[in-house]
């Protein structure tokens with residue numbers, strides 16, 4: 001495996017993670033700290049802390065031998081990125097920050113392009129401006145959304161792209177600029193084409209977390225109904241914890257390359273709802289086919305899942321299925337956590353959250369939890 005300057009000098013390797021407060025950032029930071037890295041993360045300034053996912057990694061600035069550092073920054077701010085990279089002198093950069101919600105990108109296309117497309121360019125340019133092309137390895141969080149209107153099943157590193165949202169169009173630029181800087185300047189830059197990856201740390205408005213959170217709340221009587229969009233959408237869902245290992249592996253090779261990260265297994269949104277319900281011992285039925293179908297609880301005849309067209313996208317990605325053979329062969333990687341285990345873990349975690357909420361409600365503390 002590749003050894004760099006820092007390791008040869010006996011110092012810990014340094015990693016810089018953009019998007020460290022997100023799901024993947026948190027798992028990756030934990031993973032790299034366990035490997036002995038010094039980990040630096042960039043977080044955006046907000047009026048709330050927004051560091052819940054990495055709070056357990058926080059080290060008091062007065063402690064000696066700290067290996068975890070957070071810096072204020074933003075992918076829209078080039079001079080700030082240059083300053084942080086100059087200060088940290090990272091061996092590896094993981095560019096995970098993004099406006100990552102596909103539906104939201106239809107409402108904020110320009111912002112999404114600025115952060116997701118130009119943000120990647122700003123990072124690559126910063127490395128070049130600082131003359132770190134030979135030192136700093138770069139990972140770009142690319143996405144299966146690039147395949148959009150799929151041209152081939154399953155999708156591999158060679159499948160043509162057909163983006164279907166402002167988000168995917170921005171990510172298409174980021175993918176190609178990463179390839180271009182690799183070819184033009186000999187940089188060690190890689191794209192991980194990640195299929196959907198979930199966990200209890202997933203944001204609440206992505207469909208899996210929305211489902212597990214709602215089912216747990218319905219189970220405890222805190223919510224009546226779950227409104228969803230396209231129940232027929234098919235996704236290749238893996239566990240985020242498995243996928244961050246692959247992100248790291250990509251930067252440890254002799255030569256840089258692009259890889260699909262996926263499970264090779266596909267399920268529909270409807271399957272996910274049913275799997276979550278099963279974990280809670282709830283049986284729901286979807287009556288009839290088509291978009292107006294309703295999930296009914298046979299125990300009391302109540303509708304617990306209903307379709308709301310508000311969640312339909314102007315252009316939908318109907319089906320995604322990845323072929324991770326290249327990563328398996330070249331990097332010796334394979335996902336360890338099954339679909340069933342993923343759903344079970346998410347449901348368990350959300351049931352714990354819902355129980356806390358129930359306790360507050362019963363004790364008279366009114367919490368108005370959003371149900372988006």
Ligand SMILES: Nc1nc2c(ncn2[C@@H]2O[C@H](COP(=O)(O)OP(=O)(O)O[C@H]3O[C@H](CO)[C@@H](O)[C@H](O)[C@@H]3O)[C@@H](O)[C@H]2O)c(=O)[nH]1
Nearest residue numbers: 100102143144145195196205206207208228229230233311
């Ligand atoms: N969010 C959401 N999606 C819904 C809903 N109902 C149905 N869906 C469908 O569920 C599918 C998955 O939606 P998301 O969980 O929002 O994820 P995504 O659009 O596939 O994008 C995620 O995965 C990409 C990797 O392929 C990532 O690149 C992207 O950032 C995001 O994490 C989509 O087809 C969406 O239309 C709903 O109520 N909410």
